[in-house]
Amino acid sequence: MADPSSYRPAPGSIPDSPGVYRFSDSAGRVIYVGKAKNLRARLSSYFQDLVNLHPRTQAMVTTASKVEWTVVGSEVESLQLEYSWIKEYDPRFNVKYRDDKSYPWLAITLNEEYPRVMVGRGQKKKGVRYFGPYSHAWAIRETVDLLLRVFPMRSCSKGVFNRHRQIGRPCLLGYIGKCAAPCTGQVTQEEHRQIVDDFVAFLSGQTATYVRRLEKEMKAAAAELEYERAAKIRDDLAALEKALAKNAVVLGDGTDTDVIALSEDPLEVAVQIFYVRGGRIRGERGWIADKADGTATTADLVSQFIQQTYAGDSGDAIPREILVPTMPEDADALTEWLEGIRGSRVAIRVPQRGDKKALMETVERNALQTLTMHKTKRASDLTTRNQALEEIQAALDLPEAPLRLECYDVSNLQGTEVVASMVVFEDGLPRKSEYRRFVIKGVEGQNDVASIAEVLTRRFKRLLDERAAIQASGPGDGLDEDDPAAALVDPETGRAKKFSYAPGLVVVDGGPPQVAAARQAMDELGLGDIPVCGLAKRLEEVWLPDEEDPVIFSRTSEGLYLLQRLRDEAHRFAITHHRNRRSKSMVESVLDEVPGLGEVRRKTLLRHFGSLRKLRAATIDEVEALPGFGRRTAESVVLAVNVAATKAESGRAPSVNTATGEILGDDVPAPAETPDGDPGRTEN
Secondary structure, three states, rough: OOOOOHHHOOOOOOOOOOOOEEEEEOOOOOEEEEEEEEEEEEHHHOOOOHHHHHHHHHHHHHEEEEEEEEEEEHHHHHHHHHHHHHHHOOOOOOOOEEEEEOEEEEEEOOOOOOOOEEEEEEOOOOEEEEOOOOOHHHHHHHHHHHHOOOEEEEEEEHHHHHHHHHHHOHHHHHOOOOOOOOOOOOOHHHHOOOHHHHHHHHHOHHHHHHHHHHHHHHHHHHHHHOHHHHHHHHHHHHHHHHHHHHEEEEOOOOOOOOEEEEOOOOEEEEEEEEEOOEEEEEEEEEEEEEEEOOOOOOHHHHHHHHHHOOOOOOOOOOOEEEEEOOOOOHHHHHHHHHHHHOOOOOOOEEOOHHHHHHHHHHHHHHHHHHHHHHHHHHHHHHHHHHHHHHHHHHOOOOOOOOOOEEEEEEEEEEOOOEEEEEEEEEEEEEHHHHHHEOOOOOOOOOOHHHHHHHHHHHHHHHHHHHHHHHHHHHEEEEEEOOOHHHHEOOOOOOOOOOOOOOOOOOEEEOHHHHHHHHHHHHHHHHOOOEEEEEEEEEOOOEOOOOOOOOOOOOOHHHHHHHHHHHHHHHHHHHHHHHHHHHHHHHHHHHHOOOOOHHHHHHHHHHHHOOOHHHHEEEEEEHOOOOOOOOOOHHHEEEEEEEEHHHHHHOOOOOOOOOOOOOOOOOOOOOOOOOOOOOOOOOOO
């Protein structure tokens, strides 16, 4: 591990001009390439105290042994040079977008004497016009088969074309009218090139012009009594309409645009792009990338993606408009660079409203689904799960792989309705029947550290109670003394007893304070043999008790990925429980004002109506129809609810969740009461 101060440039030697820089390791391999408007300011940020750097940036500067830079004249030149260096050196710490699958293209070989249409995959080649990419090859072939009826251009391979040119007889496609048979001279090279140009124009989005032209020709043929020709044009129009129906109109103005959306977590980012031409979606594509630079913002990721995606394109392959979720900081330089490639005006925009905003939301959902499927695929693989558990064992120096993981998280809103969650993963997979929810009782206000201590004390006290019950049991209770595991099973139901298994590792959501509280609570119960760690969300650091420095997992570590999934599931479960209790308390606070309304009838109202909005809409007769309610009580309930609504509308500001920004309305459904023993039951 190198000391960054050993290769730090001398003060004043770094220019304050725009440029591109690269870090190299001791073997001379380039490990990171970046660009900057001001090289001095950017490079100086890498040579500050390591404690202040992101862990992944720390790893980069301690791996490097040299930094070099090149001054350029403008930001556009820095974009071009940065892309060239990334392509040449393939640095390990740069974000590299890779396809989550190989997408097929529709390609037209304009560089050949007689251009050919074909479906292919892989890298683009010069002189070939590409459309797409598309999700499925069969869908493209089906569309091409329809369009060849209208645009009978060559679709055969070079060998087939030359063979039929020698024998002077067209292939089957020539006989059935799906090829103009340029191999036998039935059309000249210029005539075939015109067919190809019409085909390209149609795929480029100029559909309305061509359809109108065919309609005019059909009417003219009918007027001249050329009914066979008119019928053929009619069939061609039907084929075009069928092909167009496969791509619905998403933008009514018929614009050409690429829509880019991202979905990211601390380690990976998924990017989805929709290619819209003539207002119709002509293709889509997805990428998955490791976030090697932990300091990269969404705007940085968008900028890097645009560079890597459009650098190899030319001309019309770049659309007039690119829609992005966040405007990159170097948007002006990117726009100028793209305009230079396209040869005309290009706009980068963030959609604010209307059809484009709705389309962006659709692409965002696709990006989220892509990332979810990618993570699910990793989680479902047995070999990957085993690798993750082994990595956790090695990194935390555990005596054995933690086959049972338990994670705890606390949720509250400004110290009110404080709850906690316990989630369990066994063999790397969620075991939802073991999930538990806790209501914090012994802690006042917002104190996550004390709340963690209370939850762990209650959970592991139950474990000790179960062990004591097992030891107190004798042969007369039907237990096998030679099989301790049998004592953990309820002999009446055959199910595992609650809280009867000790985890291989306890994980808390938080840093050193939460870990210290958890360790102390378990030590006081005499359970110091159960390992404890904490996962801090901001930097994804794993903290151990009594350790000054965190354990840093590799950014591609399956062990860290498993711990993240465990922590995120605990957070989700705690938040859900907190929101349910909050909505229930909102309803109960109104019903508390009704005189003579007891606990039983209050629960009846909660079960039947579920939310304040539905209760306010109820009539006196509807309330009276419930069991246990009389006319007078029903009138009191309706009056109390309406009075509360009037007070709320007279100037009280709506409640807001400070963590999510969510406005807490009255239509949040009250939680269903969970039967004892069901998954996710609350431990009061």
